[in-house]
Amino acid sequence: MPVASTWSRERLREALRLYLVTDQPSLKGRTLTDVVQAAVKGGVTCVQLREKHANSRDFYAQAVALMDLLAPLNIPLIINDRLDIALACGAQGVHLGQSDLPVLAARKLLPPGVFIGWSVETPEDVALSATLQLDYLGVSPVFATPTKTDTATPWGLDGLRRVRALTPLPLVAIGGIQLANATQVLQAGADSLAVVSAICSADDPCAAAQQLRKLIDAH
């Protein structure tokens, strides 16, 4: 197995349990930091900043603002795609998709303390993941989702079980996860529930996070 970050799988599994992915259009006019603050209060254990349309300066400013909020709470910030933003703000993790920098190139640029997650969309991606220096896999999407329209065919619960059987890496399930299906997703082998709209668009992001966290803790 190639060398990943210095994060142990135990520590990472613990840190990833309830994984918030940010989405500006879902915020319903509230600020990103307000929603993240509420979500964290409700029990979110890590936050991925995803900014597909912001320019670099705004992305960086958001990243710094979230670091200021999360670092004192020991909640890891994960940056989607942009290693330069991750390095500049001192984020603990990076999430890479299939159209982002290759993992091999990314690993060379990051300090050993920064973990890398990678989205797997097909069984071939899962097979390839065994040869890469990865810390966790994002199983994407588990269910169809309106917040990300460029996604591959959903894995479904059966697909998630198949991925679980193929890898020892922590699995972050993402795509269409809500209170109603969360327990099934955990039972299918996910170590972590990643949510976007279930928290970002909730009228009460704190309460939404609390309810999801309760299910995770009970599992």
Add this chain to the structure above:
Amino acid sequence: MPVASTWSRERLREALRLYLVTDQPSLKGRTLTDVVQAAVKGGVTCVQLREKHANSRDFYAQAVALMDLLAPLNIPLIINDRLDIALACGAQGVHLGQSDLPVLAARKLLPPGVFIGWSVETPEDVALSATLQLDYLGVSPVFATPTKTDTATPWGLDGLRRVRALTPLPLVAIGGIQLANATQVLQAGADSLAVVSAICSADDPCAAAQQLRKLIDAH
């Protein structure tokens, strides 16, 4: 003066003389590497890869392809905006605009051998540049230009002369530069002519570069 890269101003001035900025939509169906190869044959002395719409994987692939082409010729590759791409491909320079990462954050992430250029759009930017760890300034735009529509008010030749009087940094003039106005731009104090469409859209990019280079060498 804050510490910039290890590039001396003399060496950088020499390297920047004829500065090609890439623009995919201007290539008229030709590949980027074909146009850059022809431009370099015609006398381009450095190349900036600017990719405002490509995803990270494609941007990285283009950067690696250009590095393979340019490194054996000792022609610096400069990456626009994306420090992670620059670091991953081993580019010699980075160009930052007003909506990119702050210079201070960028300088911390780059090895000392990588130079930083910064676009100045107003007299205030020029004043600020004296406090930053910069290697050159891009005077942007000198003239109005169709290839970049988000630009500020053009400096004009008088504006370029004012910038020249305010800074000892090498000046890269960009925006609407063509054979017909190139000599005036050099006379107004530019150390370097940066062109996009004058080469990328030329029927013969090699000949277009040769003609511009001839004017620069004669200056």
